[in-house]
Amino acid sequence: MDFSDIIGQQHIKSHLLKTIENGRIPHAQLFVGNNGSGILASALAYAKSLLCQQHASGSPEHQLCAHKVDRIAHPDLHFVYPVTTNDTVKKHAVSDSFSEEWRSFILKKPYGSLFDWFQTLGIENKQGNISVREAEEIARKLTLKSYEGGYKVLIIWMAEKMNTECSNKILKVLEEPPEKTVLLLLTEDEEQILTTITSRCQKLRFPLLPEDEISKTLINKQLTTENKARKVAKQAAGDYNKALHILNEDGDDLLFEKWFVSWVRTAFKAKGNKSAINELLRWSDSLAGEGRETQKKFLGYCMEMFRQGLLRNYGTDTSMHFETESGQFSLDKFAPFVHQNNIYDIISALEDASYHIERNGNAKIIFTDLSIQLTRLIHRKELV
Numbered sequence: 001m002d003f004s005d006i007i008g009q010q011h012i013k014s015h016l017l018k019t020i021e022n023g024r025i026p027h028a029q030l031f032v033g034n035n036g037s038g039i040l041a042s043a044l045a046y047a048k049s050l051l052c053q054q055h056a057s058g059s060p061e062h063q064l065c066a067h068k069v070d071r072i073a074h075p076d077l078h079f080v081y082p083v084t085t086n087d088t089v090k091k092h093a094v095s096d097s098f099s100e101e102w103r104s105f106i107l108k109k110p111y112g113s114l115f116d117w118f119q120t121l122g123i124e125n126k127q128g129n130i131s132v133r134e135a136e137e138i139a140r141k142l143t144l145k146s147y148e149g150g151y152k153v154l155i156i157w158m159a160e161k162m163n164t165e166c167s168n169k170i171l172k173v174l175e176e177p178p179e180k181t182v183l184l185l186l187t188e189d190e191e192q193i194l195t196t197i198t199s200r201c202q203k204l205r206f207p208l209l210p211e212d213e214i215s216k217t218l219i220n221k222q223l224t225t226e227n228k229a230r231k232v233a234k235q236a237a238g239d240y241n242k243a244l245h246i247l248n249e250d251g252d253d254l255l256f257e258k259w260f261v262s263w264v265r266t267a268f269k270a271k272g273n274k275s276a277i278n279e280l281l282r283w284s285d286s287l288a289g290e291g292r293e294t295q296k297k298f299l300g301y302c303m304e305m306f307r308q309g310l311l312r313n314y315g316t317d318t319s320m321h322f323e324t325e326s327g328q329f330s331l332d333k334f335a336p337f338v339h340q341n342n343i344y345d346i347i348s349a350l351e352d353a354s355y356h357i358e359r360n361g362n363a364k365i366i367f368t369d370l371s372i373q374l375t376r377l378i379h380r381k382e383l384v
Contacts, residue, residue, distance in 0.1 A: 208238025
């Protein structure tokens with residue numbers, strides 16, 4: 001992965017290259033942004049430049065170094081990522097337990113999501129994390145001397161998945177890093193990382209990708225027609241990974257839309273209607289049977305749907321990036337029910353539900369409570 005392969009993010013690429021050119025490389029950096037905006041792809045390009053800078057550009061040594069990084073086989077490039085046990089690894093799962101799967105994943109999907117990764121491992125119905133065992137592995141790896149005499153780079157992908165014990169244990173590495181060691185922490189949710197960690201890192205925020213950059217990449221790399229590329233880029237809302245899923249029609253949006261439409265329609269009917277309440281209970285029971293990562297992803301989808309409804313209600317159509325897949329749901333008819341008097345409480349209820357799902361709460365109770373709240377909130381009148 002070269003910087004020339006990164007979609008957009010010109011100012012970020014320039015900044016990273018400048019740190020190398022000036023010899024002012026922060027030992028701990030936090031890349032904050034959506035995976036689909038290129039945080040992992042950028043980290044790989046940056047690592048490649050760091051690890052290979054000691055060799056003259058174009059020399060056989062430089063080409064060999066670059067080739068090793070491209071194959072995710074450089075001995076001084078290390079990775080940490082969320083894992084858990086599966087059919088192959090029954091206990092004590094750490095990143096190295098899945099190094100081959102990770103190598104395959106990162107080569108195929110450098111813009112891939114956490115859910116894509118869990119699907120690769122067959123654990124999409126579980127919740128992976130970065131445990132304290134991982135911190136012990138990190139300490140061991142970073143105390144070793146560089147194999148090739150240059151930098152060592154450690155990329156912690158989805159750093160918000162570090163549990164408290166792991167976070168506390170790597171503090172020492174952040175405070176007193178070995179010489180010529182660079183730690184790149186990548187996160188989609190900075191707030192879930194301990195402040196003692198984030199305060200020791202130089203932060204770099206990755207914005208969502210412009211539609212024209214996604215469209216151009218789809219045309220050039222996926223051989224998509226211009227019209228199709230523009231439509232997909234608009235729906236992707238700045239996320240290249242989502243654009244690929246839409247293009248290949250293998251995403252979850254169609255299923256999530258079906259769940260969402262059923263939920264909202266039943267919530268509308270439920271006020272004073274006992275039979276509709278029973279439908280909501282059945283809906284909650286059905287969602288409770290899904291994996292927790294799917295549940296959390298669906299709740300994120302719901303937040304975006306309500307946000308888009310609010311934007312449409314107040315006429316900010318230029319911000320709209322949403323189109324339903326099935327064509328059976330009208331955002332125009334839905335939008336008037338999402339307004340300033342209920343949007344905060346709706347989003348808070350969805351965030352609370354996601355929080356409790358993350359912490360292994362009883363999914364049936366969580367979705368039932370959420371459904372009852374929605375029934376009340378969706379009928380709340382807008383204050384004039």
